[in-house]
Amino acid sequence: MNPLPYNEPYNNSGSFLFRKSGVYYFVRRVPTDLARHHTTRRISFSLRTRSAAVAKRQAYEIAAKLDRHWHDLRMSDDNLLSRYQRKITPSSDTITQSVGISGVGGASR
Template sequence: MLTKSIPHTFIRNGYYYFSRRVPADLQGNYSYHRIVQGLRTTSPQKAKVQASITAAKLEAYWSQMRLAKSDVIGLSLVRDSSSSSQKVASNQPQTNCPSLLDALEVYLLHKGKRAI
């Protein structure tokens, strides 16, 4: 039973709970089709605030999950670092990368020499 005045909540034994159905495109990432979490409050005002914060965090997380599994243009051209025979240590600079000064010169060339 969802409460009408506070979205994504229901009351059980006087306490508010947050409840959200997992979207169909993300159900493969979850073991259950619904997320339920206790809000640890009996106050409707606190429950409303906590439910809206929880819903916003969950939406942001789901957006990241959707972006991570979306098709990226040119993804087939990206080298798989695990199968590469030449592994570059993260603390060693790469010789084929432009330096920061080179990047600044290109930026100023294209954007003009305005105040930085």
């Protein structure tokens, strides 16, 4: 049984890294609920470095970007919460009222 409530990280080290011929690669599974947004089930590419420290820093930054991206996708797909969101369409009247402008299009005396 997986002690984590999700299938991350991809490898047991928790770093989303693997090494092939001395070069580090980033690898991460696409979450099943977001699979329809991606063309593959796994994101994997070379970090073009042989340095473990550089690879670890890059992998951390990429994983954080992916987490933010996936969070945004989940929130845009969430119909439960969308009914509580206010739909705001900016109009010239509300903009002028919020700024406190009286009389649009000319000087008023």
